[in-house]
Amino acid sequence: MSKDVQEFRLDGIYPQRQKGYLMQRVKLAAGVISAGQARTVGEVAERFGQGGIHLTTRGSMEIHWLRESDLAEVKRLMAGAGLTSRGACGGAVRGVTCSGGGTPDFHQVEALGRRIQRHFTGNPRFERIPKKFKIGIETDSAGRRHLIQDVGLLLAGGEAGRCSYDFWVAGGLGREPQPAFLLAAAVAEERIIPLIEAIIRLYTATAAPGKRLKHVLAEIGEEEFRRRLESDPGFHEETPPFKGIPEVLVPPAEQGRPSVEARLFAGGLSSRDLRKLADYADTWSDGAMMVTADQNLSFQLAPQADPAQAQAALEKAGFCGASLPEQVNFRVCPGAHECLVGLSATRDIAAAVLDEMGPEASGLTWAISGCHNSCTQPQLADVGIVTARLVTEEDGRRTPRFDIYRPDGPGLNSRTESSLTLDELLAAVRRIGS
Secondary structure (H helix, E strand, O other): OOHHHHHHHHHOEEEOOOOOOEEEEEEOHHHEEEHHHHHHHHHHHHHHOOOEEEEOOOOOEEEEEEOHHHHHHHHHHHHHOOOEOOOOOOOEEOOOEEOOOOOOOHHHHHHHHHHHHHHHOOOHHHEOOOOOEOEEEEOOOOOOHHHHOOEEEEEEEOOOOOOEEEEEEOOEOOOOOEOOEEEEEEEEHHHHHHHHHHHHHHHHHHOOOOOOHHHHHHHHHHHHHHHHHHOOOOOOOOOOOOOOOOOOOOOOOOOOOOEEEEOOHHHEEEHHHHHHHHHHHHHHOOOEEEEOOOOOEEEEOOOOOOHHHHHHHHHHOOOOOOOHHHHOEEEEOOHHHOOOOOOOOHHHHHHHHHHHOOHHHHOOEEEEEOOOOOOOOHHHOOEEEEEEEEEEOOOOOEEEEEEEEEOOOOOOOEEEEEEEOHHHHHHHHHHHHO
């Protein structure tokens, strides 16, 4: 493999655990993808990977098992479908995530998410920053995901193109989880992009390589953070008000739209299944689908669609969520199956956890992360499991130890149990379900 493989990160590419293989991440604004684009992702996975696609908690799609010699053609095919992966990995502004699919306000946050992502993607002024920079837009605070972003925007009110957002800053998970703080309430939409630019300039000027914005806040404190930010010449700038037809794949609906969801264990599906779901989207949801924060695919039904018929059609296509792994809301990262930093075989452990669940536990939301990076957001689940470390046993085997996180208030979850063996973890699961 080329010595320049690390340079591929800004193009959304990471080395896999398996030598010679790469992962390509596809960056989706607001997690929304058209049926035609989904077919292209499926084609790439089938031709160059091993036919599998992984859905992430940040609304992206990942294709594993690529070779370096495949990358140029993969990029060409994605570009032809209007897809990009620039900045999906590495020190850049990552894909803009959104929630609230099916609500009357979703088209507003999708439109803003697309404008923000288009502004920062491939912009050399905002690449090669100290580490990743994550932006999320939420229609409400119920999911708490505004607390884990470098910039979290929480819809505060207004009309399309003239909305305002509560502006949260400097959150993040990882080894040192830190909830974002409210920088300003009801910020006008015209101020959003200039304010993000000012924050990134402060971040780049202050943070050491490899450190996140939350580390800058911890180092200089909120008061100094605000002072430096307000001294930036662009802090008070505004962009011109948006005029024209909003660029959205999910059309607006005054009362919101009924939705149906294809539930997928560990966010995994085959290229064949993705094509089937693209066909479903063309028939039932105006040709669009959304990767949810729970690693499923959601379809906002077209106005003329009958919800009962749409659900029946999804079940007939084989996506009814009849099995326990699909019924339980369980976010799972690739872990040691493919990821270089994964410490545990997350899909196998998730399956073992499912086997121990009682009826009460199966109604909760679960997340397991293969390392401290917390890509599955375990600090936001009803039960979050983090693979904390590996321990060398007397026989020389290295086995994982797990921490459990549970909610205890409106912020991020707290660690309630530490350094559990797999047997101890499964015993804890049985207690939760009893």
